[in-house]
Amino acid sequence: MTDWQLRDFVPSDLEELVRLDDASSTAHQPPVFALSDVVSAVSARNPAVVAVVSGRIVGAAVGRVEGDQAWLLRLALDPTWRGRGLGSSLISELEHRLVTAGVRRIRALLPVDETGTAAFANSGFTARPSMTLFEKSESVDPHAATLLRELGGAVPAAGLWQQVAGMVDEKRLIERRVVLPLARPAQAHAHGVEPPRAVVLFGPPGTGKTTFARAVASRLAWPFVELFPSRMAAAEGGLAAGISAAFQRISELERVVVFIDEVEEIAAHRDGGLASVAVVNELLKALVSFREQDGRLLVCATNSVRLLDPAFLRHGRFDYVLPIGPPDEAARSAMWERHLKASGEGVAASALVAASANLTPADIAHAARTVSQQMFERSIDEGERGMATAADYLEAVGALRPTLSADMVRDFTEDIAQFART
Numbered sequence: 001m002t003d004w005q006l007r008d009f010v011p012s013d014l015e016e017l018v019r020l021d022d023a024s025s026t027a028h029q030p031p032v033f034a035l036s037d038v039v040s041a042v043s044a045r046n047p048a049v050v051a052v053v054s055g056r057i058v059g060a061a062v063g064r065v066e067g068d069q070a071w072l073l074r075l076a077l078d079p080t081w082r083g084r085g086l087g088s089s090l091i092s093e094l095e096h097r098l099v100t101a102g103v104r105r106i107r108a109l110l111p112v113d114e115t116g117t118a119a120f121a122n123s124g125f126t127a128r129p130s131m132t133l134f135e136k137s138e139s140v141d142p143h144a145a146t147l148l149r150e151l152g153g154a155v156p157a158a159g160l161w162q163q164v165a166g167m168v169d170e171k172r173l174i175e176r177r178v179v180l181p182l183a184r185p186a187q188a189h190a191h192g193v194e195p196p197r198a199v200v201l202f203g204p205p206g207t208g209k210t211t212f213a214r215a216v217a218s219r220l221a222w223p224f225v226e227l228f229p230s231r232m233a234a235a236e237g238g239l240a241a242g243i244s245a246a247f248q249r250i251s252e253l254e255r256v257v258v259f260i261d262e263v264e265e266i267a268a269h270r271d272g273g274l275a276s277v278a279v280v281n282e283l284l285k286a287l288v289s290f291r292e293q294d295g296r297l298l299v300c301a302t303n304s305v306r307l308l309d310p311a312f313l314r315h316g317r318f319d320y321v322l323p324i325g326p327p328d329e330a331a332r333s334a335m336w337e338r339h340l341k342a343s344g345e346g347v348a349a350s351a352l353v354a355a356s357a358n359l360t361p362a363d364i365a366h367a368a369r370t371v372s373q374q375m376f377e378r379s380i381d382e383g384e385r386g387m388a389t390a391a392d393y394l395e396a397v398g399a400l401r402p403t404l405s406a407d408m409v410r411d412f413t414e415d416i417a418q419f420a421r422t
């Protein structure tokens with residue numbers, strides 16, 4: 001006989017749900033999903049059901065839908081109603097609602113010995129006992145999180161630095177001059193080293209400037225915010241006002257790597273593109289305040305360092321002006337080795353290194369992708385997975401239109417002599 005009635009959770013049940021949650025647990029460790037997660041879920045109208053006996057809530061099950069998947073965040077049972085099938089009954093009722101909401105997979109994560117463990121087993125859930133829950137609490141301040149979202153920023157994935165193949169000299173330089181002083185400010189200060197606040201990366205297209213900027217943020221585990229000149233230009237009051245507003249908001253973040261690509265668009269010495277005297281001045285002004293705060297780095301990238309206003313590059317504004325050139329042999333070899341894992345197992349990277357001199361990382365990636373696509377199509381046509389040969393890769397390299405012309409390489413060499421500050 002069923003002695004309880006099941007119904008949907010309603011907002012006025014909240015107080016009783018909290019009381020029940022407190023009384024329910026039989027485990028010796030806190031739940032994976034905190035009570036605040038449960039409250040947020042019901043407040044956001046996720047499916048939740050309660051069991052009522054004589055007007056009192058004796059059980060509750062709360063779900064949280066994420067696309068076609070759901071978490072069963074909480075199964076709470078009044079201690080006097082344990083062992084009577086109430087848990088299974090709540091699960092089944094909630095399951096019905098979740099399925100109706102389009103859910104195809106439901107998960108629950110319970111501490112050992114938690115109440116309801118038997119109910120999950122009885123309801124057709126499969127336990128996966130040999131799993132480890134990894135947890136880490138991040139100290140994110142909600143205001144910063146909102147601001148960051150509005151600025152389109154995020155902390156890049158870990159490991160991007162390690163994924164920058166080769167480029168040993170550039171990596172060493174950036175690591176020593178930029179990453180380490182920012183990562184270990186106390187140690188830097190002890191030696192009289194001021195952590196850098198702003199750097200320019202210059203070099204021909206596709207050599208990895210953006211990649212490096214993101215990799216630095218990843219290495220520091222700082223949020224990365226890219227500012228787009230065209231978007232700032234759309235601000236009320238135009239580009240100068242947009243720049244000022246963007247930097248104002250960024251100043252509220254505790255830590256941040258700010259990236260401006262194609263900075264010559266807004267900092268050229270000639271009027272052209274979006275740049276004007278007023279815009280360059282605004283940027284310089286923003287930079288002065290930016291430099292006064294700890295925990296931040298501005299990275300500006302450009303293909304045309306010679307177009308930048310000399311005032312922009314002056315000492316005291318940018319700490320370093322670093323060239324990022326086409327990959328050297330070691331870098332190309334490392335890049336090929338990585339790309340060859342996809343479709344060219346067995347091909348020696350050394351066979352491709354010479355043929356790809358003066359290709360950019362983007363060119364090499366493109367050639368490798370071309371071969372992967374060919375192998376994919378071949379596997380569709382022939383029904384089996386084959387591996388590409390060195391000849392396939394050399395052919396793709398030969399067919400490529402390289403990004404860099406001889407003129408560009410020569411200009412870059414001149415730019416290094418004239419502008420680099422390492």
Ligand SMILES: Nc1ncnc2c1ncn2[C@@H]1O[C@H](COP(=O)(O)OP(=O)(O)OP(=O)(O)O)[C@@H](O)[C@H]1O
Nearest residue numbers: 163164165167204205206207208209210211361362
């Ligand atoms: N050292 C590297 N190792 C592996 N991949 C790289 C490396 N450098 C660049 N790449 C890849 O090459 C492509 C182009 O790199 P990126 O966009 O960083 O170049 P860029 O210098 O910013 O180009 P642009 O001047 O056109 O903005 C990307 O797909 C990137 O992942």
Ligand SMILES: [Mg+2]
Nearest residue numbers: 209210261301
């Ligand atoms: Mg770029």
